[in-house]
Amino acid sequence: MEIIKVEGVHYNYYNRFPALIDLSLEINRGEKFAVIGSNGSGKSTLLQILNGLLFPSQGRVFFHTYELSERSLKEKDFVRFFREKVGFVFQDSDIQLFCPTVIDELLFGPLQLGLEKNEALERAVEIMQMLKIENLKDRPSYMLSGGEKRRVAIGSILTMNPEVLLLDEPTSGLDPKTQVFLLELILALNEAGKTIVIATHDLSLVDELQSKVAVLSEEHRIEKIGSAEEILRDEDLLLKVNLIHEHVHYHGQTAHTHIHSHYLFHRH
Amino acid sequence: MKNNIPPFLLNTPSSLPSKRGGGKINTSYIDKGIESFAGILKEGYTQWELASKTGFFYELDTRIKVVFWLFFIIVISFKKEILPELGIFFTIFALSLLSRVNLINFYRKIFLLGFIFGFLISLPSSLNVITHGKVLFPIITLSKPYDFWGYHIPEVIGFTGEGFSVVALLTLRVLNSLSISFLILYTTPFPEIIKALKILKVPDTFLVIISLAYKYIFIFARIVADMHLAKKSRLAGAVNRSDARNWVAGRIAFIFRKTQLKCDDVFKAMIGRGFSGEIKLYQYRKIKGRDWIVGSFLFIIGSLFLWA
Numbered sequence: 001m002e003i004i005k006v007e008g009v010h011y012n013y014y015n016r017f018p019a020l021i022d023l024s025l026e027i028n029r030g031e032k033f034a035v036i037g038s039n040g041s042g043k044s045t046l047l048q049i050l051n052g053l054l055f056p057s058q059g060r061v062f063f064h065t066y067e068l069s070e071r072s073l074k075e076k077d078f079v080r081f082f083r084e085k086v087g088f089v090f091q092d093s094d095i096q097l098f099c100p101t102v103i104d105e106l107l108f109g110p111l112q113l114g115l116e117k118n119e120a121l122e123r124a125v126e127i128m129q130m131l132k133i134e135n136l137k138d139r140p141s142y143m144l145s146g147g148e149k150r151r152v153a154i155g156s157i158l159t160m161n162p163e164v165l166l167l168d169e170p171t172s173g174l175d176p177k178t179q180v181f182l183l184e185l186i187l188a189l190n191e192a193g194k195t196i197v198i199a200t201h202d203l204s205l206v207d208e209l210q211s212k213v214a215v216l217s218e219e220h221r222i223e224k225i226g227s228a229e230e231i232l233r234d235e236d237l238l239l240k241v242n243l244i245h246e247h248v249h250y251h252g253q254t255a256h257t258h259i260h261s262h263y264l265f266h267r268h
Numbered sequence: 269m270k271n272n273i274p275p276f277l278l279n280t281p282s283s284l285p286s287k288r289g290g291g292k293i294n295t296s297y298i299d300k301g302i303e304s305f306a307g308i309l310k311e312g313y314t315q316w317e318l319a320s321k322t323g324f325f326y327e328l329d330t331r332i333k334v335v336f337w338l339f340f341i342i343v344i345s346f347k348k349e350i351l352p353e354l355g356i357f358f359t360i361f362a363l364s365l366l367s368r369v370n371l372i373n374f375y376r377k378i379f380l381l382g383f384i385f386g387f388l389i390s391l392p393s394s395l396n397v398i399t400h401g402k403v404l405f406p407i408i409t410l411s412k413p414y415d416f417w418g419y420h421i422p423e424v425i426g427f428t429g430e431g432f433s434v435v436a437l438l439t440l441r442v443l444n445s446l447s448i449s450f451l452i453l454y455t456t457p458f459p460e461i462i463k464a465l466k467i468l469k470v471p472d473t474f475l476v477i478i479s480l481a482y483k484y485i486f487i488f489a490r491i492v493a494d495m496h497l498a499k500k501s502r503l504a505g506a507v508n509r510s511d512a513r514n515w516v517a518g519r520i521a522f523i524f525r526k527t528q529l530k531c532d533d534v535f536k537a538m539i540g541r542g543f544s545g546e547i548k549l550y551q552y553r554k555i556k557g558r559d560w561i562v563g564s565f566l567f568i569i570g571s572l573f574l575w576a
Binding site: 048051053074075076079080083084087088090092094095096098099100108109112113114122123126127129130142156157158160161163188189192193194 | 497
């Protein structure tokens with residue numbers, strides 16, 4: 001059953017620069033869905049549209065059967081419903097963390113939803129345990145490392161218990177250990193029934209998640225939608241959208257050239 | 269990890285909203301302010317795109333344009349009669365028309381700013397309390413005239429004909445200064461203006477400050493716009509005013525910290541690339557014959573207005 005439906009969406013920045021052109025897709029409940037594309041292809045814009053932060057210049061977006069529009073997202077009941085159901089983790093955790101301390105950050109969402117203080121605190125504690133950030137409880141966000149900020153940013157959304165998680169480049173700029181931690185977390189959340197939508201250009205992440213994949217071209221259109229396996233095997237497609245490239249590297253003293261992705265095919 | 273998932277996350281509440289409506293969320297003045305701040309980005313892109321077009325004034329050498337701009341600002345400030353100011357207004361209008369500038373967009377801003385900073389600010393000076401003369405529109409009649417601290421308050425206070433002339437002159441000066449400045453901005457990419465100012469021997473320190481300030485405005489307009497979206501995505505309803513003010517205060521502190529870090533990084537990057545306090549430009553293109561002709565023509569027009 002589809003939870004998100006995008007129909008013929010166009011979006012232009014400043015009414016001039018196209019970011020998305022005639023984009024249509026459907027995301028089912030409980031699905032792992034990755035939007036992949038090179039830098040500037042429109043992945044983050046699409047996620048912001050799915051979160052009702054931007055509105056398409058043409059086309060329509062539905063959450064369940066409800067259309068997301070400027071008008072519907074000004075209705076008190078609908079905003080509360082929608083924000084509870086759909087959580088968005090931004091690429092830049094710095095802009096997302098705006099409360100004085102980590103615990104305030106985790107409590108912000110549930111209190112917004114009108115939960116009792118005790119229940120909100122219970123949720124925050126449980127999330128801190130899961131994300132292993134109990135020791136950061138009273139720290140301000142600017143005193144956290146990149147990986148800690150990302151954990152807190154995800155935690156601040158999870159305390160709202162959303163049905164859909166939109167994650168913009170969740171593993172970018174993180175050390176390998178934190179990347180693995182987040183990957184396991186995403187898989188566990190999906191198994192717990194959450195719908196996961198990720199924007200990324202990290203093909204290894206797509207491979208690990210084995211999600212459904214929509215490929216965005218540099219012309220801001222959907223090139224193809226398919227399974228991770230199908231997309232990752234399509235070398236011509238990945239070359240066309242600039243997600244893989246020809247590269248030279250060394251085995252001992254021997255240099256050789258490949259036309260494929262380091263992560264997926266070479267695995268080193 | 270699987271076993272660590274808190275039970276509340278496994279519990280999916282009903283997927284349907286219990287009801288619709290519940291009233292509208294009003295956009296707060298803070299939201300409106302942030303949205304208009306984000307509009308700066310749009311303005312910047314628009315300026316850059318518009319300034320890169322082709323047209324009469326677009327193709328003119330930037331140095332000629334900057335000299336013309338400075339010269340006309342002086343002429344506008346010197347003239348004390350309405351007629352030459354009107355002449356300058358129509359000359360700039362003709363230049364804008366020839367340059368195929370979007371006149372509606374162009375004059376909408378000019379008239380709005382001119383109305384506020386020209387007309388409204390100078391309007392009180394048309395009262396007979398400030399500018400003496402024959403009262404055309406009386407507004408208050410007192411029981412008797414008053415004199416104190418060397419000031420004379422007449423019995424009838426109102427707008428005078430002489431006062432209106434002063435207001436008209438000041439408003440026209442503001443409109444003309446704005447028109448000429450906007451014409452330059454609309455037809456010249458910002459980096460070209462900086463280069464031209466450098467060639468015209470404006471001190472480097474001043475130019476570095478202007479360039480960095482211009483760049484920072486865009487960086488921070490983007491940060492503010494992104495922060496606004498991040499907050500919006502976690503808001504399940506309207507925020508009361510005191511919470512909104514607290515958020516703004518917290519974010520100002522954050523931006524201040526980020527600015528400091530950004531300033532340090534930019535300066536380190538400049539030093540790392542050999543910056544020693546002096547801006548160096550690659551060779552500027554030569555001024556063409558057409559530019560000299562147009563420049564001379566504009567200089568003659570300016571001189572005529574100065575002489576008139």
